[in-house]
Amino acid sequence: MRPSLRLTLVAAVALMATAVVFAQEVSPSPQLPVTPPASVTPTPTTGPGVTAGPQPSQPSTTTPFSPNMSPNYPKDPLLTRDSPSFPDPEYVKLLDYMFLFYEAQRSGKLPADQRVTWRNDSALSDGRDAGVDLSGGYYDAGDYMKFIFPLTFTMTETCWGALEFWDGYQLANQTHYLDQMxxxxxxxxxxxxxxxxxxxxxVGLTEVDNNYWGPDxxxxxxxxxxxxxNTSPGTDVMADAAAAFASCxxxxxxxxxxxTYATTLQTHATSLFNLAExxxxxxxxxxxxxxxxxxYESSGFIDELAWGAAWMYKLTQDASFATKADNYISQLNTRSxxxxxxxxxDKSSLVYILMAGATPPALRTKWQGFAQQYADSVASADKPNMxxxxxxxxxxxxxxxxSAVVAANAxxxxxxLANNMNATGSxxxxxxxxxTKFTVSQVEYLLGENPERTPYVVGVHPNSPANPHSAPASGGTDIGNINTSPKEERWTLYGALVGGPDKNDRFLDERDxxxxxxxxxxxxxxxNGLMAYMVSTATSSPPYVTIAAGRPDLPPVLNGMAVWKIILIVVGSIFVAVAIGAFVCYRKRDQIRAWAAARKQRSAEKSMPKYVIKRSAPPRNHNDRDVEALEVGQGQGQPALLQDVHRTT
Structure with missing residues (x-):
């Protein structure tokens, strides 16, 4: 290899290595603190009204919540995630905080034992326009509207989680608050x-409600x-409400x-499913x-009919409902x-899991296959997932x-499904x-094991979201400046799981x-159910107990890729191209030399004088052919050279 080429390649490799080192220096990956010896035990964090251990299953007798009360976090991060006791007090606290969030979302006349004291009685006249009492219930999100579609799904998922992870609610002594919620x-x-x-x-109009940002x-x-x-039906919401009544x-x-209450709920479930059908x-x-x-526009109603039928079957064990669930799912799975x-x-995938756990062994094979097909796809993050x-x-x-909700649902x-497989002796x-590994990985990501070092539950850590999009919690009244008015959220919305980060793991803690x-x-x-599961199974504390206050300064992202990576790729591509070009030139050196020589010769030929041959007039005597005189001239205006040439016949 020629010395010049060798030097070029060495320089390219050296520059690429330098770029990598530079990129690592400017964008360090956040790491968890090194776990010290097991002899070091942490002090569990606590929140207002929540001690480090389980609470009694009865109405709270603690001091009412106040915006001036803040969680008692240690100044320094805890040194280990090893749980000091079972159940882990942090997961007990998280489960309690789940119910605090729902208390903060209550509408109507608030009860005497309401723990979230910054909320007020509100919307007491709901339903008056229709001649019915629709006061009470929950506000859907960060506003003051009520929607049945997300509410019925919320109630079904919560009641299902309580049925499946009941031990966790008991261990945490949260059954009273579960009942209340x-x-x-x-x-x-x-x-x-x-x-x-x-x-x-x-209840409510978005055109009105979304133009209001203020207190309840x-x-x-x-x-x-x-x-x-019955004459102007909504098949999806009717069937979905039936599922909520049946599960609860x-x-x-x-x-x-x-x-008594169970019978009342079953009566409504039967009525609504019949109406939907x-x-x-x-x-x-x-x-x-x-x-x-x-x-909350619905994409269809067949999955809700299957969902409602599946829950009616699980509640009543009437085989006709199992047949209906199967028929509705078959309509969805006509091709695959x-x-x-x-x-x-979309509850279709949940129907598979519900029926796999509800049907007797003789009918379980198909449902179990459907459920595992869904679960395998999720656990591997098959396209379009990632x-x-x-x-x-x-x-x-x-x-x-x-994003946080999609991951939590999965x-x-x-x-x-894993619990059901264990219960049936799989x-x-x-x-x-x-x-199970997938479940724990998602829970831990959402509780701080992520690039932002942020638990996406409000109020559990200094890095928790401090500015959730919530009109009542913000304390603001200026809808045009919700980020800065006020600068700090007035009330802490304990237990709220926020929407979560983008696909690049970046999170913006801003209200708008x-x-x-x-x-x-x-x-x-x-x-709710996941925290109950962790209470009953976790042998270590949530990731946030070892995370220091303050989010890391993550590198910027462009089109889904960190900018430093883009720079590295561009610089690397340039030097690779140069190296490849040099290598090709070396291998083709003989052809290149021949081409250069030929080009040089053609250039020399072009620089030589040009001779133009002109024929004189025809000879007068045709038989006596004198050969024409050739006039040779070099360019315009050059002197002519004459040469006589004679040819004999």
Whole structure:
């Protein structure tokens, strides 16, 4: 190899290595603190009204919450994640905080034992425009509207999680608050279903409510109520409400031991599922209530019919409901098994898991196959899904608005499937372990094991989101400046799971970035069950106990890639191109030399004088052919040279 070429390649390699080192220096990856010897034990963090150990299952007698009270976090990060006791006090606290969030979302006349004291009685006249009482229930998100579609999904997922992870609620002594949370929502759903032919689906108008940013004492009135009926049906919301009543009826019958309330809920479930199946035409509810297209437009109703039928079967063990669930799923799976992302709008994948755990062994094989097909796809993050660089399960097309919730729903589903497989004596230990590993990885990501070093639950750590998109919690009144008015959120919305980071693991803790900072009823729904699961199984504390205050300064991102990586790729590509070019030139040196010589010769030829030959007039005597005189001249204006040439005949 020629010395010059060798030097070029060496320089290219050296510069690329320098670029890598530079990139690593300017964008260090955050690392967890090194775990010290097991002899070092941490002091569990505590929050207002929550001690480090389980609380009694009775109304709270602690000091009411106050904005001036803040969690007692240690100044320095804890030195180990080893749990000092079982159940882990941090997971107990998290489960309690889940219910605090729902207390902060309450509407109507608040009870005497309300722990979130900065909330007020509100919207007491809801339903008056329709001649019914629709006060109470929960506000859906960071505003003051009520929507039945996300509420019914929230109640179903919460009651299912309580049925599956009941031990966690008992260990944490949170069954009282579980009862309060579920009953507050179901009492309102009973009001929303005043007779067999009517279901109220929305209270409030987005055009009015979304133009108001202020406290619950100033909610714009009057508020409009919307309904579906037997003559103007909404098949999806009717079936979804049936599922909520059925699942929560099971919870009160089997766990909370309130058979009277369980019977009431079952009566509503039966009525609503019958209405969903018989009312014509079967259609999405936005056909009747266009106002819902602002926020919760339904993509179809077959999955809700399957969902409702599956829960009716689980509640009653009537085989006809199992047949109906199978028929509805078959309509969705005409070409192939649908393994859709779980959201408030799509429950098909949850139907597989529910039926796999509910049906007897003779009928379980098909449902178990469907469930495992979904779970395997999620655990491997098959397209269109992916894992972010930090490890978050991300569904392209669904996670853009609430990535944390999509991941939590997937983790919730896979752990229930793993539990069911354990309960039925499955020998497929690899799958069970894979599903559980996925669940724990998503829970830990959402609790701080992520590039932002941020637990995405409000109020559990200094790095927790401090500016959730919540009108009542913000304390502001200027809708045009919600980020800065006030500068700091007035009230801490303990326990709220925010929308979460983007696909690059970046999070903006700003109120107007609602895609990431919004809170909602259905956001917390899977996390309720997941925290109960962690209470009963975790042998170490959540990741945030070892995270120092302050988020790392992550490098900027352009089109899904860190800028330093883009620079490195560009610089590397240039030097690689130079090196390749030099190598090719060396291998083709003989051809290049020949080409250069030929080019040089052609250039020399072009510089030589040009001779122009002109024929003189024809000879006069044709027989005496004198050869023409040749006039040779070099260029215009040059002297002519004459030469006579004679040819004989």
């Amino acid at each position: 579920v009953r507050w929502g179901m009492d309102w759903l009973i009001k929303a279903h005043p007779n067999d032919n009517t279901l109220y689906v929305q 004492s100033g909610i714009p009135l009057p508020r409009t109520s919307f309904k579906v009926t 009826s099971m919870l009160y019958r089997d766990k909370l031991k309130d058979t 018989t009312a014509r035409p079967q259609q999405p509810y936005q056909k009747v209530v266009p106002a819902v297209t602002c926020c 098994v649908q393994v859709n992302t779980i959201t408030w709008d 894992f972010t660089e930090g490890g978050l399960f991300y569904s392209n097309g669904n996670s853009q608005l609430d 983790a919730f589903a896979l752990q229930i 020998s497929d230990r690899d799958r069970i372990e894979k599903y 970035k609602w895609e990431q900072s919004e809170v909602a009823l259905d956001y917390n729904a899977p996390f």
